[in-house]
């Protein structure tokens with residue numbers, strides 16, 4: 001696993017509402033996760049689009065959030081819900097993001 005246990009991915013109070021951010025592994029340059037927030041709902045996903053396997057961020061490192069509830073892949077525009085990563089349109093063709101289980105402890109988000 002590229003994210004050692006007990007590594008905080010982010011602090012809840014640092015997450016904009018809504019947001020989808022990229023969290024990079026400190027031990028594996030190529031590994032990253034997506035952490036999303038919409039209201040009180042926080043989730044994490046593998047940063048790998050089911051369309052062609054790209055990470056979702058654009059060249060500037062950001063993931064586009066649309067209508068307050070979708071994240072859009074910078075590759076070819078597939079969109080996924082912030083809440084559960086389900087395909088919401090575009091070339092994901094019904095395939096969603098792979099969810100990563102998290103726990104929130106003392107205001108920080110950890111892989112479960």
Ligand code: FES
Nearest residue numbers: 049051073075076
């Ligand atoms: S790789 Fe994400 S839409 Fe193509």
